[in-house]
Amino acid sequence: MESKRQQKFAGIIQEDLAAIFQREGMNYLPNTLVTITKVRVTPDLAIARVFLSFFNNANSQLSLATVKQHASEIRYKLGARIKDNARIVPQLEFFIDDTSEYVERMDKIFDKISKEDRQPDTEEGE
Template sequence: MESKRQQKFAGVIQEELASIFQREGAAYLPNTLVTITKVRVSPDLAVAKVYLSFLNTTNTALSVNQINAHANEIRYKLGAKIRHQARVIPTLTFFVDDTNEYVQRMDQIFDKIAKERKEEE
């Protein structure tokens, strides 16, 4: 469970990363909209796991690898924005947020179960 401090710091990181990707996201992934869905910060605030959602891309794994290749550059830009709010700028690691896919898969399973029950009756 994250502490209030971690949650607050994660919120600051999420806001600032969102503005970075909004303004300069095309440099990393042209014609792709990147959304920061969640940020998890370690207890010492030194490591941040950033979960991303992509729109208008065919290969999300490739997109995440491309973003991770620019992680140091993104961290530098983040540091310039939050340098007065944080002592240590966290190391950023980016992951795909597959929550929407999971929800769709679960909906399909529930629909299938409901359909099978109707057929039994």
């Protein structure tokens, strides 16, 4: 369970990273919209796990690798934005947030189930 302090710090990081990706994202990933879906911070606030979602993109793994290559530059820009709110700038670890893919997959499964012929309920004692 995250403390209030962790949640507040994660919120600050999420907002500032969103602004960084909105302004600078085209430099890293042209024609791709990057969304920060979630940020989790360790109790000592030293590591921030950032979950990203990529839109208008064919290869999420390649995009994630590109973001990871620019991680130190992104961390530097984050540090410039949060210097008044934090003593240290956390290390950034980036991950793909596949929640939307999971939901899409589950929707397809439920659609398939609902389209299958239903077997009539059998009465007990027949």
